[in-house]
Amino acid sequence: MDKLAILIPAYNEAQTIEKVVKDVQGVIENIPGSVVYVYDNNSKDNTAELAKKVGAVVRHEYAQGKGAVIRRMFREIDAEAYIMIDADDTYPVEAIPEMYHKIIDRQVDMVVGDRLSSTYFEENKRPFHNVGNSLVRGLINFLFKTNIRDILTGYRAFSYRFVKTFPVLSRGFEIETEMSIHATEKRMLVENQVITYRDRPEGSESKLDTYGDGLRVIKTVINLFRSYHPFAFYSVFSSCFFLMSMILFVWRVILPYSADHTVPNFPSLIVSMILLVLSFITFFSGSILGAIQTNDKRNFELALIDAENQEKVLKND
Known part of the structure; x- marks a missing residue:
């Protein structure tokens, strides 16, 4: 060494x-x-x-x-x-x-x-x-x-x-x-x-x-x-999808419905719901990957201990 x-x-x-x-x-x-x-x-x-x-x-x-x-x-x-x-x-x-x-x-x-x-x-x-x-x-x-x-x-x-x-x-x-x-x-x-x-x-x-x-x-x-930082990364996309969904839902669905009690913009309703689903998917994807990353950190600490032990062996040799 x-x-x-x-x-x-x-x-x-x-x-x-x-x-x-x-x-x-x-x-x-x-x-x-x-x-x-x-x-x-x-x-x-x-x-x-x-x-x-x-x-x-x-x-x-x-x-x-x-x-x-x-x-x-x-x-x-x-x-x-x-x-x-x-x-x-x-x-x-x-x-x-x-x-x-x-x-x-x-x-x-x-x-x-x-x-x-x-x-x-x-x-x-x-x-x-x-x-x-x-x-x-x-x-x-x-x-x-x-x-x-x-x-x-x-x-x-x-x-x-x-x-x-x-x-x-x-x-x-x-x-x-x-x-x-x-x-x-x-x-x-x-x-x-x-x-x-x-x-x-x-x-x-x-x-x-x-x-x-x-x-x-x-x-x-x-x-x-x-x-x-998967949770932080995917939370950005989740927040964007959620915000777009709410804006579209309120602007194209809620406001027209409150005026005449009908939903004339069904395509907008469908798109807003798709965006909401994407928001939930990205949020939970980030949560799962965040848990995996936490486990990886634990494994790295064990690998660090192994490296330190190997260094001691090489020094003694």
Whole structure:
């Protein structure tokens, strides 16, 4: 079991990978048992060769996407603490020791490298990325009642408990959103750590698709809200159906009936009753799924205990 595993997902990062690996090695030399892992994700340049040349342990993930890479990392590597950092040389490696000690000494489950509270908006030259980061942060903190200050950062530290109980479902860059919400919903200890951010060096290109990845992130947020808070999610639709039913019933049925004691709008009566039935169906669907989600939370606590016991066994070995 490694003491500290540095996880670097990489795709076509030949320009910066050597510098990132060397910088990381320089700050972890005082942490015995540390290993730098570079996971190459079908790079078309010599990223893997350069990383191996400077001493990183290079492995490959052939399913394309950052989510697929992280799934492979989390499954294959056992460590007391993990730190994930991007290979594009935009994050300060000097923050690694402090993040590591938060995981080991304070039993934090996830440390979030917070770019947005420092230099991100000055350094980042893509205005829509700035807007998107702020929008996603506000949306998630509102829906999930949390205070994570940088939802989409790729600079994070994790405990063994988090890594071995996190179900990786996303394949792309929305994985960071999934991590943030999972930690919040499972009541894991999360801390923000303000870091400085610098934009990519000239000639290095971002792999992000501003609009495509942005839409996928929003979709992920909605799906996760539905999964973790089904009663609240379906109650919104139930309330809308009920309100539409009552408005239609009063306007097209009750008011005409009170005027001449006849029901001239039978189609409106039928539609209002259908909407009322849909309201009840969605309400009870949310109630049932909410009960299932409560049971899932109990099962997760048992899985967390198993992960902690497995960590103790690995440490003793």
